[in-house]
Amino acid sequence: MATIVAIAGSVRAKSFNQMLLRAAIELAPAGTTVEAASIADIPLYNGDLEEASGLPASVEALKERIASADGVLLVTPEYNNSLPGVFKNAIDWTSRPPADLRRIYGGKPIAVIGATPGPGGTGMAQAAWLPVLRTLGTLPFFGARLQVANAGKVFDEHGALTDAAVRGQLEKYMASFAAFVARQAG
Ligand code: FNR
Numbered sequence: 001m002a003t004i005v006a007i008a009g010s011v012r013a014k015s016f017n018q019m020l021l022r023a024a025i026e027l028a029p030a031g032t033t034v035e036a037a038s039i040a041d042i043p044l045y046n047g048d049l050e051e052a053s054g055l056p057a058s059v060e061a062l063k064e065r066i067a068s069a070d071g072v073l074l075v076t077p078e079y080n081n082s083l084p085g086v087f088k089n090a091i092d093w094t095s096r097p098p099a100d101l102r103r104i105y106g107g108k109p110i111a112v113i114g115a116t117p118g119p120g121g122t123g124m125a126q127a128a129w130l131p132v133l134r135t136l137g138t139l140p141f142f143g144a145r146l147q148v149a150n151a152g153k154v155f156d157e158h159g160a161l162t163d164a165a166v167r168g169q170l171e172k173y174m175a176s177f178a179a180f181v182a183r184q185a186g
Pocket of ligand 1: 009010011012014015016017018077078079080081082115116117118119120121122
């Protein structure tokens with residue numbers, strides 16, 4: 001059984017990216033478990049804090065969720081044609097200390113999807129993650145793309161993904177990423 005930890009880069013209650021993450025859990029193929037991890041309790045990175053008291057418990061917990069998963073799914077909003085600072089802040093924390101980087105991220109299958117109410121589908125944010133994923137030493141998944149545009153129309157008022165076409169795209173994406181993860185894990 002392959003496990004994927006999914007992290008959304010927005011902490012607001014009605015986040016479209018949280019909705020997309022929940023739909024990814026729902027539409028994951030049989031034999032793959034997708035579980036959400038939150039960045040809500042991660043403080044701003046502060047090197048003084050790290051030096052004085054090490055990593056916050058929330059960061060240690062997120063690191064271990066990533067280390068123990070076979071794959072990672074980042075569900076990213078797009079801010080100003082790039083990735084959100086709050087999301088990168090969380091991932092930056094998990095890259096500390098450098099001696100631990102290989103254990104957490106080395107060769108780890110990782111995929112990026114995202115949703116926006118705008119027309120662009122988070123393509124710019126997804127591209128902005130690439131140098132980060134390379135620097136972390138991950139194994140990025142390039143077998144498919146999922147850019148959810150017009151998010152206000154594809155989710156209903158309860159946050160369910162109701163657009164049939166996007167559901168189909170997400171289901172295919174998750175099957176493809178899960179197979180990639182299973183190949184690396186096996
Ligand atoms: C945005 N938004 C946005 N959307 C987009 O498609 N391209 C962009 O460049 C930006 N830029 C941007 C900057 C800032 C500072 C904010 C706050 C927002 C809109 C963004 O996609 C929208 O707020 C989403 O709803 C954010 O994701 P969640 O919180 O719904 O997951």
